[in-house]
Amino acid sequence: MDIDDILRQFHCENSEMTKQRFLNDFSFYISALKTMLKDDAWKSLGDSLEKKQTENAFELAHSLKGSAANCGLTPLYVLLEKITALLRKKEDGEELLLLYENLMEKKQELESLL
Template sequence: MLSIDALKALGANTEEGLTRCMGKEEFYFKLIRMGLEDGNYGRLEQTLGEKDLEGAFEAAHALKGVAGNLSLTPLYEALSEITERLRAREDADYPALLQDVKTQRDAFAALCED
């Protein structure tokens, strides 16, 4: 169940997220669902698979902006990490970084499921 307490338990800064949504809880939840369904997650995985670091950077960067606006802190941090590596086109362990992102996203997505 998506609830403020459950989000908090996963480390989201719900106070900030709610303020950003003008205090409207339903609206906040709606945006979280929307944000976790973002097509850029698929694109990130695909572009990383193809070693297209530029495409991956664009996708990660966009996702980071969304997670930040939703104050899903652990997801935001994982996305920031991979975004910065990609920005510098670093030779990093992208599969591991992607896994971090997916783990965080899946944790939040699990809340939305029932």
């Protein structure tokens, strides 16, 4: 398995840029992925959304969005982009919680590939 395999199985785009970013070093990439997936920010984002703490939720989602982009994880990035866009407008409704559920399902899908 290599970076292309993981990104292809997870339906990601532009694996060439991701491979360049990680110097085409599979172990470096996997290490970064595992670190990102273990980040407490995933759970904290859900907690902040439930408590309607939009500023904190925005900061968490924005940080995770950057990590997802850096790792070339398009499905996670797209969901986090939607979440940050709603939070930027100070939204705190049901749509955010549904997006968060979808995000966590996608995260689990990625974890099952590793």
